[in-house]
Amino acid sequence: MTKLLPKKPLQTRWRRWLLLLMAGLLLGAAACQQAKPDPENTAESAAYYTCPMHPQIHADAPGDCPICHMHLVAVQPAVTQKKPAAASVVYTCPMHPQVREKQPGSCPICGMDLVKTSSRPAISQLPDTDLATNDLILTAQQLALGNIQVQTLGSGPAATAGTLQTEIPAPQAVLTGTVTANARRTESISSRVAGRVEKLYVRQTGQLLRRGAPLFAVYSEELQTLQREYLLALAQDLQVAEPTYRHFAEATAQKLRLLGVSGAQLRQLAQSGKPSPLVTYYSPRTGTVQTLDVVQGQYVAEGSPLLTLTDLSSVWVEAQLYPAEANRLPLGQTVAVQVAGQANPVRGKVVFLSPELSGGSQLTLARIEVPNPAGRLQPGAQANVLVNSLPAALATRPEASVAAANEPTLRVPPAAIIHNGAVSYVWKQTGERQFRRVRVRLGEGTGAAVPVLDGLQAGDAVVTTGAYLLESEFTLRQGADDDHMSGMAM
Structure with a gap:
């Protein structure tokens, strides 16, 4: 008879299963570590590293942008692109790409630290590039960040999708x-007498006043004396048959009129028989208060400017x-x-x-x-x-009409023109995300548009916003000394 072995305790079996589970997890982690991609192989597969916010920055290895300190992202080369030949290290300024040095240093223009560049492929080694024209090809990200906008000259074909197409306005x-x-409708109001401004009805500039609106009320000893003399002359005229006091009353009334007292105020003074302690002055015209040089309670001299009214x-x-x-x-x-x-x-x-x-x-x-x-x-x-x-005087002359008919119709805004000494360029769109620098000959222009005498034709799409960004990108790719360009035929 076979002898049965005693069963192992339950605690021993659970401990064995736990050891097996831990061994499986360790083997899976090891497999994941072996399957992790090699960063060196990833770095070798990238064409260069650039900054999403500053696409002019190009580096050989991952790192941070020298301008905004964002992490550089890898730009993968095209499948058909061959590995570019090693280029010599060149240091340039992020703000002045025309500065190119063979060793680190500072920019001679702005003093910024130079950054390493030119380790990326030359423009002639990029795919889909016409070696005869050296067109500049941008990525979709560069096109969006640079806000590149174009205008179509004349009635040519529509601009490429992704850019803004507008028609250049009529020249003028x-x-x-x-x-x-x-100034013909502006009047300055000053004080006719010396006194104290007891009430000021105008408190702010820009206030619209109608003709006859009260401006201010002034207390003046001179006005008080003239009012009493006028009332005394009127009273004496009633008692004496001779017109002596009547003439005196008329002369006093004329003095009051010259000091700004209106005829209605004189009639009210004669009816009341009492001098008024305050004399109110009114607006002589409808207008807007342009200046206000007095405050309530201020003592003013004769001839002091108080306010200015303008229609x-x-x-x-x-x-x-x-x-x-x-x-x-x-x-x-x-x-x-x-x-x-x-x-x-x-x-x-x-x-x-x-x-x-x-x-x-x-x-x-x-x-x-x-x-x-x-x-x-x-x-x-x-x-x-x-x-x-x-x-207008010359528009009706026949020779002027002929000259206007022969005047060039192709015009570009001044923002589209890049001047390099005596030579002028514009950037023309030649394809989707593809641009070419074209040399042009310009005429006498205005602040709105400049006539193009040669170098462009109707239907060309000209970059108006972001032309200098394209110029900087082109300088970085071609080099500051490469000023000869194909595609600039006159």
């Missing part, structure tokens, strides 16, 4: 000006212009004025051209009178005077 000269009060139903716009442009604004010409904060322009008439130059600016002054019945145009507001390209 723009003069910068300021809305001012019409803002008509205002002036004073614009600055060069003497050579004065023929565009002959006296009496009607022009359009666009005031800041107003949706639609208003019409005004040129009423004055200054014969003098203002200081050392070599600018002269033009004054345009603009009606303002609703009072929406406020003095001090900025305004632009829109002037036609040809003056």
Whole structure:
């Protein structure tokens, strides 16, 4: 008969199962550690590292952005791209990419520390790049962060998706000006007599006053004396048949009128028979209080300025212009004025051209009178005077019409132009996220648009916002000494 072995205690079996479970967990952790990707292999697979906020930063290894200290992210190369040849280390300034040095140091322009660059592939080694044109290709992230916007010249094809397409406005000269009060409708109110301002009915500037509204009440010894003399002369005239006292009363009344006492106040004085301790002065016209130089209870001398009233139903716009442009604004010409904060322009008439130059600016002054019945145009507001390209006196001449017809129609805003000495460039969009620097020849422009005589044609999409960012990115990729460019044919 087989002898049965005694069963092992339950505690021993639980301990064995627990050991087996711990061994399984340790083996799984070891397998995960073996399957973890090698950071060195990941670093080797990245083309370069860049900052999401400053795409001009390129580094060979992970790290922090020298500008904002964000972690650099890896940019993976295309599958078909070959490994670029090793480039020499170059140090440049984040704010002035034209500075390129072979060793670390400080920027000679702004003093910032130079950062290492040029370890990324050259632009000619990037995929989908035309070696004949050296176009600049941006990533979608760079395009969004740089806020690249384009405008289409003429009636060409629509701009590429992802950029803002707007039509360049009609050409016209723009003069910068300021809305001012019409001096012909401005009146200064001063004190006629020496005295104390007992009551002040106007307490703030900008207050609209109607004609006949009370301004202030003053106590004056001189007014008190003249009132008593006037009442005494009237009383003596009633007792004496001769007109002597009547003439004296008329002369005293005339003095009171010259001191600002109205005829109604004189009649009220004669009816009451008692001099008034306070004499109230009233507004001589309807207007807005521009200045207030007195407070209640203040003692004022004769001739002291108290306040200024201006009728803002008509205002002036004073614009600055060069003497050579004065023929565009002959006296009496009607022009359009666009005031800041107003949706639609208003019409005004040129009423004055200054014969003098203002200081050392070599600018002269033009004054345009603009009606303002609703009072929406406020003095001090900025305004632009829109002037036609040809003056009204020359617009009817046949030779002027021929010259206007031959004038170039392609114009770009000044923000789209990059000047490099005597040479000018613009950035033209040649494809999706692809841009080319084009050399152009410009004509005489204005603050709104500059005519392009050569280098562009109708339908070209020109970068208007972010052109200098493209120029900085191109300088970083090409090098400051590479100033020769294909695609700049005249």
